Amino acid sequence: xxxxxxxxxxxxxxxxxxxxxxxxxxxxxxxxxxxxxxxxxxxxxxxxxxxxxxxxxxxxxxxxxxxxxxxxxxxxxxxxxxxxxxxxxxxxxxxxxxxxxxxxxxxxxxxxxxxxxx
Amino acid sequence: xxxxxxxxxxxxxxxxxxxxxxxxxxxxxxxxxxxxxxxxxxxxxxxxxxxxxxxxxxxxxxxxxxxxxxxxxxxxxxxxxxxxxxxxxxxxxxxxxxxxxxxxxxxxxxx
Numbered sequence: 001x002x003x004x005x006x007x008x009x010x011x012x013x014x015x016x017x018x019x020x021x022x023x024x025x026x027x028x029x030x031x032x033x034x035x036x037x038x039x040x041x042x043x044x045x046x047x048x049x050x051x052x053x054x055x056x057x058x059x060x061x062x063x064x065x066x067x068x069x070x071x072x073x074x075x076x077x078x079x080x081x082x083x084x085x086x087x088x089x090x091x092x093x094x095x096x097x098x099x100x101x102x103x104x105x106x107x108x109x110x111x112x113x114x115x116x117x118x
Numbered sequence: 119x120x121x122x123x124x125x126x127x128x129x130x131x132x133x134x135x136x137x138x139x140x141x142x143x144x145x146x147x148x149x150x151x152x153x154x155x156x157x158x159x160x161x162x163x164x165x166x167x168x169x170x171x172x173x174x175x176x177x178x179x180x181x182x183x184x185x186x187x188x189x190x191x192x193x194x195x196x197x198x199x200x201x202x203x204x205x206x207x208x209x210x211x212x213x214x215x216x217x218x219x220x221x222x223x224x225x226x227x228x229x
Contacts, residue, residue, distance in 0.1 A: 004161075034217075041126065043206060043219040044162070093161050106152075107217060109161035 002103050003027055004096050006110035013084055014118055021079045021113045023094030028103045029074035030096035035067070038091040038112075050077055084117045091115075121145050124207055124220025133229050137194040141207035141220045144188065148209040148218075151183050153192045156204045156222065165205075166192065197227045 003026040013019050023033055032051050036044040048064075050056035050071035058064045068080040077096075081088055091114050095107035124141045131137055139153075150169055154162035166181040168174045174181045182191040190207050204222040 006161075041224075043124075043221045044217075045219075046216060049216070091159075095161075106164055106167065109154075109163065111161045112159065114159065 002098070002108045004030075004094065004108045004110040006092075006094060006113050008113060009111065010114040010116070012116045012118065015085050016083055018080055018082045019084055019115060021081075021092055021094075021115075023077045023079070023096070023110055025075050025096045025098070025108070028096075028098040028100070028108075030077075030103075031074065031099050032097045033071055033077040034095045034097075034107060035069060035077075035079050036093045036095070038093060040091075044093060047079075081115065084115070086117045089115055089117045119144055120220075121148075121218045122207060122209055122220040124223055126221045126223060128224040128226060130226045130228065131197055133197060133199060133227055135197050135227070137192075137197050137201070137225060137227075139192040139194075139205050139207075139223050139225070141190040142188055143190065143209050143218075145209070145218075146188075150210050151181070151190050152208045152217070153179075153181055153190075154206040154208060154219075156206060158203075162206060197225075199227050199229055202226050 005024045007022045035047045038044045047062045048056045048058045050069050056069040071077040093112040095109045122143045153166045156162040168181050171183050171185040178195045180193040204224050206222040207220040208217045
């Protein structure tokens with residue numbers, strides 16, 4: 001149980017276009033979802049925390065108008081990278097926490113999405 | 119100073135060796151300590167979860183936390199080539215969602 005999926009697994013786009021990444025909790029309801037970014041050989045950096053039905057909380061230095069996060073249901077959160085540029089190329093990973101005793105004491109991570117902006 | 123410091127390695131060991139992975143942290147409020155394993159181009163998976171100081175053992179893995187020195191360790195006994203991955207330590211304080219990760223240590227176990 002407690003599986004999180006991401007789609008797509010990798011995406012290549014042209015500079016200036018927007019890219020949407022989906023994060024789904026497959027077998028539990030996720031009240032809180034997190035979006036991380038990981039550059040090569042570096043650690044995960046939290047970008048934002050989203051709670052279902054409310055606005056995301058962004059970490060310092062993360063542009064909320066560039067990285068749009070929507071958490072409209074208890075099983076789906078989306079991250080849209082608007083007007084992507086080559087420096088946005090990275091590995092984007094989501095995680096989710098649930099409400100019940102088996103899913104609310106840790107974050108369950110998705111497999112990640114590799115974004116390459118040409 | 120980063121809140122969680124971890125030597126990125128790489129660390130290369132022969133199969134069967136005992137591996138010691140370490141982190142230090144600076145925030146005294148941290149109470150929960152995790153070790154994640156991340157294979158290349160995959161998301162992290164939780165290996166061990168420890169609250170406060172002490173040891174926790176799970177099969178070939180042992181996690182240690184020394185809050186007095188703010189030191190976190192993960193030991194892998196009888197290491198296998200399948201253990202080759204990046205190991206990330208992470209911490210957070212009670213009641214707070216935000217996980218703070220170390221840089222990750224790349225481990226290679228060769229046959």
